[in-house]
Amino acid sequence: MKHLILSGLLACLLPVTASAADAPRPTDHKAMQTRVLGVLEGQFGAFQTAAHQLSGAASAYCAQAGSLDTVKATFRDTWLAWAPLDAYQFGPIETQGAALTVNFFPDKKGFVSRALRASRKLSEADQATPAVIAKRSVATQGLPAIERLIYDGETSPCPLLVGITGNLANVSSALYDGWFSDGGWADLVRTAGPDNPTYLSDEEFTKQIYTALGFSILRIKEHRLGRPLGTFERAFPKRAEAWRSGLTNEIINAQLGGMIAIVDRGFAGGLFNPTHAWIVQVIRDTQARVDKIGAPIKDAVEDPTMRVRIEGLQSKLIYLQRQLDQDVGPGLGVETGFSAGDGD
Secondary structure (H helix, E strand, O other), X not given: OHHXXXXXXXXXXXXXXXXXXXXXXXXXXXXXXXXXXXXXXXXXXXXXXXXHHHHHHHHHHHOOOOOHHHHHHHHHHHHHHHHHHHHOOOOHHXXXXXXXXXXXXXXOOOHHHHHHHHHOOOOHHHHOOHHHHOOOOHHHOOHHHHHHHHHOOOOOOOOHHHHHHHHHHHHHHHHHHHHHOOOOHHHHHHOOOOOOOOOOOHHHHHXXXXXXXXXXXXXXXXXHHHHHHOOOOOOOHHHOOOOOOOOHHHHHHHHXXXXXXXXXXXXXXXXXXXXXXHHHHHHHHHHHHHHOOOOOHHHHOOOHHHHHHHHHHHHHHHHHHHHHHHHHHHHHOOOOOOOOOOOO
């Protein structure tokens, strides 16, 4: 009897062992791959659609059949559609050199302005020809160049606007096709294995996408906030991305929105354990911090009160990265790999 009582007491003192149903499930990288590719196809498709609409609006404006306001609206849509793609500096974006072609940022030495001046020396026919623009400096070809043309207002943006937006539309289609046409990068992802030249396992693509989230955080914290913030003694408002159009804050939120799409629709849904649905709320809270700055970044960096809010946003980004490293990565069964931002 004493033995039975002692055994019962010991049983109460021992830690409760998790049941098989409560034990962490291994990550289903193949299923996650399908979900993530679905997110990417939507994002690259949105950029392609917006870029072609921008090209059409530019052509109509330069033919006196459309308005500059329409060009500016479609330009905004195009840059915000590009923002989530900024993180994926591998695959077709890398092989086609599109990261700089689409968004030459940061432009530390004023290459965009110089490249535009040089391109204006071409004949009008050449300026309006996308194939000609495609052979020019990458600083001429993307969103920062278009922004200068339509927001500086010193001279008519035409016909160079037609050539640059037409080339950007071609780039957007090449990126989409590079990912999702037959034999494209998505097929390379789907056929991961020992004979695959890029992905030896499905897990490697998960790791690559997870690493891209960290690159997004780095880009926002160091480039989109840190460069214009400068020091307390001296801010650099014109280092803010898209400061002419006032899109800086919206671009940051669009990039964070791209992260939400990956986590919420790609990583979540019971395909990794534990399901970190809460991390989506952390990212949304970070977006709210952007909204609470109270002014475009280029103005906020010169206001003492708003500078504190920007610094608070940087701290929030550090917290977000820490949570990814401590919880989401291990939940996926991966660690951060080499990032395109490493060594910047």
